[in-house]
Amino acid sequence: MNEYIRAVYEGVLNGEGEATTTAVAAALQAGQGPAHILTDGMIAAMAEVGRLFEQGDYFVPEMLIAARAMQAGLELLRPHLVQADIKSSGKIVLGTVKGDLHDIGKNLVGMMLEGAAFDIVDLGVDVPPQKFVDAVRAHQPQIVALSALLTTTMPNMKATLDALTAAGLRDQVRVIVGGAPVTEVFAQKIGADGYAPDASRAVTLAKSLVAAA
Amino acid sequence: MTLPALSPLSATGSRERLLAALNHREPDRVPFDLGSTQVTGIHVVAYQNLRAALGLPPVTPTLCDTIQQLALPDDDLIERLGVDVRGLFPLNSHNWNIVDVDQGEAWEYHDEWGITHRRPKDVLYYSVVKSPLAADPLTPEAVAAHPWPWTGDPRRIAGLRELALAYRAQGRAVMVKGVLAGIFEMSQRVRGMQALLMDLAADERLACAFLDKMLELKLAFWEMALPQLADVVDVISEADDYGTQTSQLVSPRMFRKLFKPRLAALFARLKQLAPNAKRFFHSDGNIRPILPDLIEIDVEVLNPIHITATGMEPAALKRDFGRDLAFWGGGVETQSVLPFGTPQDVRDNVKRNIEALAPGGGYVFNTIHNIQADVPPENVLAMWEALREGGAAH
Numbered sequence: 001m002n003e004y005i006r007a008v009y010e011g012v013l014n015g016e017g018e019a020t021t022t023a024v025a026a027a028l029q030a031g032q033g034p035a036h037i038l039t040d041g042m043i044a045a046m047a048e049v050g051r052l053f054e055q056g057d058y059f060v061p062e063m064l065i066a067a068r069a070m071q072a073g074l075e076l077l078r079p080h081l082v083q084a085d086i087k088s089s090g091k092i093v094l095g096t097v098k099g100d101l102h103d104i105g106k107n108l109v110g111m112m113l114e115g116a117a118f119d120i121v122d123l124g125v126d127v128p129p130q131k132f133v134d135a136v137r138a139h140q141p142q143i144v145a146l147s148a149l150l151t152t153t154m155p156n157m158k159a160t161l162d163a164l165t166a167a168g169l170r171d172q173v174r175v176i177v178g179g180a181p182v183t184e185v186f187a188q189k190i191g192a193d194g195y196a197p198d199a200s201r202a203v204t205l206a207k208s209l210v211a212a213a
Numbered sequence: 214m215t216l217p218a219l220s221p222l223s224a225t226g227s228r229e230r231l232l233a234a235l236n237h238r239e240p241d242r243v244p245f246d247l248g249s250t251q252v253t254g255i256h257v258v259a260y261q262n263l264r265a266a267l268g269l270p271p272v273t274p275t276l277c278d279t280i281q282q283l284a285l286p287d288d289d290l291i292e293r294l295g296v297d298v299r300g301l302f303p304l305n306s307h308n309w310n311i312v313d314v315d316q317g318e319a320w321e322y323h324d325e326w327g328i329t330h331r332r333p334k335d336v337l338y339y340s341v342v343k344s345p346l347a348a349d350p351l352t353p354e355a356v357a358a359h360p361w362p363w364t365g366d367p368r369r370i371a372g373l374r375e376l377a378l379a380y381r382a383q384g385r386a387v388m389v390k391g392v393l394a395g396i397f398e399m400s401q402r403v404r405g406m407q408a409l410l411m412d413l414a415a416d417e418r419l420a421c422a423f424l425d426k427m428l429e430l431k432l433a434f435w436e437m438a439l440p441q442l443a444d445v446v447d448v449i450s451e452a453d454d455y456g457t458q459t460s461q462l463v464s465p466r467m468f469r470k471l472f473k474p475r476l477a478a479l480f481a482r483l484k485q486l487a488p489n490a491k492r493f494f495h496s497d498g499n500i501r502p503i504l505p506d507l508i509e510i511d512v513e514v515l516n517p518i519h520i521t522a523t524g525m526e527p528a529a530l531k532r533d534f535g536r537d538l539a540f541w542g543g544g545v546e547t548q549s550v551l552p553f554g555t556p557q558d559v560r561d562n563v564k565r566n567i568e569a570l571a572p573g574g575g576y577v578f579n580t581i582h583n584i585q586a587d588v589p590p591e592n593v594l595a596m597w598e599a600l601r602e603g604g605a606a607h
Contacts, residue, residue: 015414015415056460059460059461059462059463059464060410060457060462060463061410061413061414061462061463061467062414062464064407064411064414065411065414065415068411099333099335100336101331101333101336101338101340101342102340104406104407107407126333126336150338150585151548151549151552151553151585152337152585152586152587180458180548181549183549197458197459198459
């Protein structure tokens with residue numbers, strides 16, 4: 001890793017937005033390739049953030065500021081990525097199911113997935129099944145990710161899966177679920193394709209599903 | 214469903230039972246809390262269903278917490294189930310001056326903190342949708358200048374002394390709660406959870422402006438209320454949520470640096486103002502790494518014992534912390550067993566938890582989270598029956 005890429009990497013890892021954008025600008029100026037800056041600077045840093053989170057060194061605040069720094073850097077980098085025709089890891093439609101207004105878990109999952117170079121279509125909170133169906137038609141994602149915080153809204157994950165089936169779209173997408181009361185057993189019971197207990201592991205799950213597709 | 218044969222239990226001795234348990238002695242049976250706080254309560258829908266299942270007459274329940282739609286249990290139900298402790302609910306943004314505005318698809322209201330809460334009409338709960346200090350950039354000076362509620366307003370406790378005396382006359386123990394959520398949680402509500410978490414990691418001075426303000430507002434309330442109430446309450450509840458299901462929201466290092474000193478100041482003041490009341494602290498999730506810290510700052514009672522969270526296995530908690538902490542909660546798993554299990558699943562779960570937590574005293578039975586709307590009344594009754602059977606042995 002050269003000094004330009006290392007500065008991007010450390011900016012993201014330490015959650016320093018200004019340092020990250022300065023480093024991205026300097027790297028571009030020095031002729032570093034946008035894909036190189038993205039992959040070896042930002043994505044590698046977010047992978048390290050995930051690793052530190054899983055091993056209990058980083059907690060949600062550190063993860064959030066790292067994601068914020070990455071987004072700041074990405075903003076600057078994005079036009080260059082488009083120009084260089086860099087492909088994303090895949091597209092993911094994400095939302096908190098109908099009846100549930102909680103969003104921080106979903107946002108964190110979205111940020112970490114973005115940090116692994118996925119394109120995220122965030123439908124927000126209290127998302128009715130039909131809206132997921134419409135989004136799958138409109139965006140053609142590889143994955144639909146459903147979040148619920150409440151025991152009382154978990155059944156709407158099943159309702160969303162049923163709506164995708166009824167619309168004939170279930171075979172086109174892998175559906176992953178998560179949120180406080182959600183478990184592996186529940187995920188299997190409702191016929192979801194995967195479950196992850198936290199944002200970092202959601203990235204691992206999404207990558208493996210896309211790789212297997 | 215058939216009605217279980219429930220015999221009314223006398224209130225005589227309820228207070229003594231609770232105090233014995235909190236003083237780490239085994240009472241005649243495990244004390245039972247239902248509804249004495251906003252974290253040990255029952256949703257109004259589940260409450261109505263439970264009343265019907267018990268054959269109690271229909272009532273228009275009083276809500277002690279509108280945000281969470283929690284019912285204040287009526288005397289007849291308290292009597293019927295032998296609940297040992299009653300709660301005082303000072304007036305705050307969850308039960309005072311709540312003016313719902315019809316926004317078409319949802320109800321909304323703006324509270325005394327400047328927070329907007331929203332409940333879609335087909336949804337059970339209110340959620341915070343707009344925080345007053347969410348906008349960046351924000352300075353500590355702007356936090357100080359926010360029009361904060363007057364927590365020291367004596368109207369907040371009007372009539373509570375008389376109510377406490379009436380509960381005592383019935384033989385019950387009395388719990389009193391504060392008027393704002395935890396230092397951490399209340400800061401999240403006025404700043405926005407995501408923003409506050411980022412402030413903690415990236416702008417400590419700003420984050421501390423919130424934490425200091427919340428401590429100040431808590432002290433203002435207790436310094437007004439406890440001179441009036443200290444001699445008629447048995448337990449004082451404070452709360453904050455530091456745990457997640459697997460870990461903590463903030464690192465133990467950050468907890469010790471930023472939160473612990475402020476909680477220590479709070480508990481020290483409570484001890485001064487109400488030396489005879491037990492200090493109860495609620496935090497969901499896995500808080501095992503910070504339990505020694507809580508003990509050090511004079512927390513005496515821990516709630517809710519989130520038994521399925523990592524590190525919160527009840528027998529191990531009892532073994533490691535049971536000498537220093539009384540446990541209040543952890544009686545039945547509320548994310549899967551109580552709402553979705555069979556009555557037999559509920560009984561088995563209750564029996565196991567009581568066996569882990571009740572020996573030697575230091576235990577008050579309650580669920581892990583408020584009993585939600587979707588919990589079948591037969592499961593609540595199964596819980597209660599298992600408590601009556603298992604709890605009598607301890």
